[in-house]
Amino acid sequence: MDEHDPYRASSAALTAPLEKLDIESTTKVRRFFNWLIDKAVGYACWAVGAAVAVVILGEPAVQWFEEMSRLLELVLSVVSMLAYYTLMEGAFGFTIGKLITNTRVVDEYGRPPGFGRALLRSLCRFIPFEAFSLLMSEDSVRRGWHDSLARCYVIDRPRNGAPAGRPRHSISDQFADGVLPPARPAAESAP
Template sequence: MAKQYYVSKYVYASHKQRLINYFVDSFISSLLLIIVIVIGMRSGDAYLYHWYKSMNLFEEIIFTKVHVAIYCLLSELFFGSTLGKLISGSKIVDIYGEKPSKQSIVIRSIGRLIPFEIFSFLTEYCRGWHDKLSYTYVVDIDTFETEVNEFHEE
């Protein structure tokens, strides 16, 4: 009977990696939004620009969370990662170290919309609520691959 690998806390992405992921992905999603607004304005439709400019602070916060969640959802569904994770050397896996299901990725993205979710990263092992709700793990690629190789050599 073959042994089953399970992700251990030793391969989790660090706080630094998760912070890089957050800032890079927030920047990229905002840049994409700006590009969409500029394209709309150049084509003579400034509706999105005026709508965005009319938002109050609360609406801006909600809108920002939603467009970051959509960026992460699409990136993770189509490319298996986000640009932030590629830059920081991390990736998303399930409990067995495999690529997460589409359902898990959708749940991850919905979990990002939880108010104050950012504070869930202040724990020792740096797993956000969107990770816990979707039963996914963000791991350091190098450490993860080393641990998986060692596990299969035993």
């Protein structure tokens, strides 16, 4: 018998599809402290990096920092912010601020976001007035544009292996117990 029979059914194991979760975001106060701590970490990294450069390179490094243009300073800060948030959230699902406040970033399935979503979250932070999107969001939602566009949530860290949210119930699940009236036969529905 030919093992490459195109008419034979596949023997591949089926896996259950991932289930989207109803996820509750953490409070706006915790989100503010995440931002504040991450800003402080960013400034500390810049200061340490500058100090190391001055110690190693000496006077030329000092002169380079003093003569740095505003445009170069802006480009370096954007690149460092993109790298920090993308690498930390992509690899671990949290930043230093989220680690301290005991929060995590998850996707709509309750998993860490991965590098693609983390990069999209980081890029969305540069949308004008994006910082106000979280402040102006409804208290029941608590998501900024960088969360909703990347389909992510910032949640309180689950304890003891608990899931990040509750499974969503589809409309068909709600009506599975026969709540809908039975369909009429085709002969009755004709005028």
